[in-house]
Amino acid sequence: MEALSMQTEYDFFEYLDRVAANTWPAESNTMVDQWLIRASKGITKRANSVFAIGSFPRDDNWLSHVEQFYHSHGLPAIFHVSSASPDQLDNLLQDQGYELDTPCYMMTANSQQVASYTEERIKKQYPSALDLELEITQSVTKEWLDAFLFLEQYPEERRSFYQGLSDRMPATKAFVTLKDHGQIVALGTVIVEGEWAGFVNVIVHEEHRGKGYGYAILHAMTAWSITKGATQQYLQVIATNVPAVTLYEKLGYQVKYGYHYRVKYDLAELVSS
Template sequence: MNQGWPAEAKTELDGWVLRRNRGVTKRANSVLPASAPFDLERALDYVENLYQAHGITPSFHISPAVQPADLDERLEARGYAVQAPTLVQCAEVADLLDRLPDGPVEVNISSAPDDAWMDAWWRIDGHGGADEQATAREILDRSRALYATVPSTGPVKAIGRLALVDDWAGLYCLAVDERYRRQGLAQAVMRALLQQATTLGVRRTFLQVVVANEPARALYDRLGFLTVSRYHYRVKG
């Protein structure tokens, strides 16, 4: 997941990865605590000083693999609040293609996001203004991916992104204009992306869905995605 959404800068700190991307998206502006630092309190002080020096709110990505194991509790005691509880789900691409309907929806697939794709994503699901949009585009451009647009011409109704990481693919930025929802466009986007990905040797896919997003979770459950992990952020108050 980290490779599918790479930050502009990262600092290694005794087993932690401190990701920074000018404050745009929590994924790219949080600590990935992969192993326990020797001096935890000193490491926490360093994180807070570094992030605050860059104008970023100190945040930690907390999963079952977090190190040290009691980091969540330690951060809570330090005034960090829980944000965005999220499920990590996986599925075999072949199984998904068997379940996704093969309809008549026209989907354009490209290897880079054009202006129409970016504008649609920011209109439907973006957070911030033009500067934040430009920074988010840089995140997308740092990793290999496929981009889907519905339709290929005219006003964009739906978009999606499939990050390519070895024989895995990560589904990101699946968004449908509210005027065109419940028409199967999200499934059409997923099918087109996954079909293209199979030609590149991709066999498995993952996604991250916020626990509170019940419509998306219902779709992924119907398609056979299985929850394999979960995470949340601890954000300094």
């Protein structure tokens, strides 16, 4: 009975990992057996890492193939290691000189619960957030992307990646914007696949934090996703981002499992041998 429970839990981790991976499609992909090798000119670890989910590749030289691929792209070799990865993978990569990087949580919640919690919190504590102007588009707009790059303080060179990323996302998606007297104060992206809604690129203007706008943008994204059939939702958050984790927990989110990256920067010796 315990083995069955563990397998069922693993199956859930693998399923949700695959759904979440669809929200961040890379510019180019190749396969080593069932593992997906992603590359996007080095912008974000998620889009430039091996999606190492499921059993090890049957090819014994899989690690060499991965490292050759990333070296040929001028990138470090990065592995996405989660609770759905093979048990021995993390130790194997550590032994091969791969550094631990960016521990993250996968958090999930019931959509109706989040909708209720956010609405209640806004009405009781942040009624002015009810006056914000809401805009929802099915494709990314220049205004949305301009604001996103500005709020994240990303350089203009990243525009083409995020434009392409937005275009490659699954079809049922929305780019959500909140404005206060014409100024964008919060935004986010929501993608729905089946019963699951995934939230990415959620950000509140630094000068407008503490006004309940975080609750407002999450409520707007949740409400939209429910109209598209989502009953559950998930988001991925860096484990050390305590304020964000605390906010999500207040809304009913729970940490389901964790993942991190393993990174190796020096691939020169392998390629020259």
